[in-house]
Each structure stands twice: as structure tokens, then as C-alpha cells.
Amino acid sequence: MDTRPVVVAVDGSEHSLRALEWAIPTARRRAADLVIAHVLPDHTQLWTARRSALGPGPELNDPVTDRVRAALSGRDRLPSVRFDSLEGEVADALHGLGAEARMLVLGSRGRGGFASLLLGSNSLAVATRAPCPVVVVPRLARTGEDERATGRVVLGLNLGDTADDVIAFAFEDASSRGVPLQVISAYPATPPAALMVAGEFPPGRLDIDQYGPGERDVRREQAERLRPFAERFPAVEVDAVIAPADAAGHLVDASASAALIVVGRHRRRLKPGSLLMGSVAHAVLHHAECPVAVVPATDDD
Secondary structure (H helix, E strand, O other): OOOOOEEEEOOOOHHHHHHHHHHHHHHHHOOOOEEEEEEEOOOOOOOOEEEEOOOOOOOOOHHHHHHHHHHHOOOOOOOOEEEEEEEOOHHHHHHHHHOOOOEEEEEOOOOOOOOOOOOOHHHHHHHHHOOOOEEEEOOOOOOHHHOOOOOOEEEEOOOOOOOHHHHHHHHHHHHHHOOOEEEEEEEOOOOOHHHOEOOEOOOOOOOHHHOOHHHHHHHHHHHHHHHHHHHHOOOOOEEEEEEEOOHHHHHHHHOOOOOEEEEEOOOOOOOOOOOOOOHHHHHHHHHOOOOEEEEOOOOOO
């Protein structure tokens, strides 16, 4: 049994409170404790954690405490909640918590930075480095009780690069929600000219038989990769999609109606231990309309 908590970073900003709204039902669905973490505003390089098991205490400053209490008040079936107050640089402090977390949840931006940015530097740094899955919640995303019951989970599956940990996370989340899992694999090909109109891909579901034996091979490879996970999670309905080119674009389009997009963090062809993020994950983090889970492989760190 996985006893690790779901950790959500809160700094009092609207972005972080949106992340808290998402984290509460997620922890409840997964029967996990919820840790609400606040990084105190100093610039030391080391960090310490002070824990309160009963509720927001003096470790949280008053404005953040008030906002957290308001977000938790009046809710039924809250998960077990703990509060951590951290000191130090935000990304380093959260990285430390992530070593013992099931996932880290944070808003797309915090209090600092430029309002025009879609993704803040701390959010990107944590998503790039954390040793556990990181879920970044856009401010306008559906969260908590606003999430559509029919909203599916969408997995971006690169057949050559995506680790098993990423696939397992997507199946687990779809299973906990009781929703279908759509799996999108893109291939570097151009559809026949007869299907192109003004440079646009044809609308609707793509029929792979229109594109020849190479793409049929991709479909077979995708089915083989998913088979052990489908057997492990037989209740999860899988919608397997093969799409031409532009994996990030397909995932961003899917985010308009999805509950969660799941992508892998590191490309296997990158140098081991690299802190770089794949271009698809980077693009989806910046442009998705729904929460995005960035999942590292077990051996990333």
C-alpha cells in the first residue's frame, strides 16, 4: 500500500489556491494524506520543515492561513490534512518534500513573476527537477467539484521514449476517477494531399488505414505497449489514438475537455541525470487548459 502523501504548495496566490482545490479530491480519491506546504519568504539555501498535525498554526503567516482555512471550510469528506512550513528557495524546498511524496501539486504561477507569463519559473523548475510526479494546475482549469465527471485522462505516449512509470500514472489516475483514458501517439508523417485543406489536418478521428502499413505498425506497437497496463486496470476504458505529427498540438487540443494531461519528463535519449525536459512536455505545460502531470521515470534521479 502506498502511504506517501499528496503535497500541494500554497503561497496565498489565486494560482496556488486553485492547485489546492485540485489536490483535495485527488488525495481523497487515492486515499492519501494531504500535505499543504508553504515556503516562507526568505532566501537561505537550506530549508527546514515544521509540521502541525492539527491545522494551520503559527508557522503559516496569517494571510495564507486565512485563505487555506477558507478553502477547506465547509467541505465534506476531507482527506487527512497536515501543514508544513518550509524555509529556503522554493524549488529546493519542494524538491526535498517531493522525495517522500506521491505527487507534488502547484499552481502555474505564484505571487512573483510577470503577469503575462503562463508558467512561472518555480513551477517550471519543480516540474523539471522533482523526484516525483508534478501536477501543474492552470488558474482557469476546472478543479475540485468543478471537474466534469466525464472528463477523461489523456496520456501522451511516445513509443520510443515514454517510460512505464508515466503509463502507470495515467492508468492509476483514470482508474481513481472512473473515467476513460485516451492515449495519443504521434508519428512523423504527412497525410495524403487529398486529405489536406489549406494546410489543415482533417477534422475528427483519424483512420489509420488511410495512411498505409507504416502507421498500422505504429498502432500494433502502441497496443502491445499498453496491453500489460490494460490487463492490470481492466476497468479503465482505453481510447487509443494515432495522430500525424505535432504531438504537443494534439495534447493541447485535447486539454480543452480533459481532466488531466499526463506526459513524461525526460527523453531517454538525453544524457542520464539531465535536468532538461522534453519539448512536448515543455509545450504542454505552457499551453494546456487543464492540469498537466509531468512524470519522471524511476531512474531519472
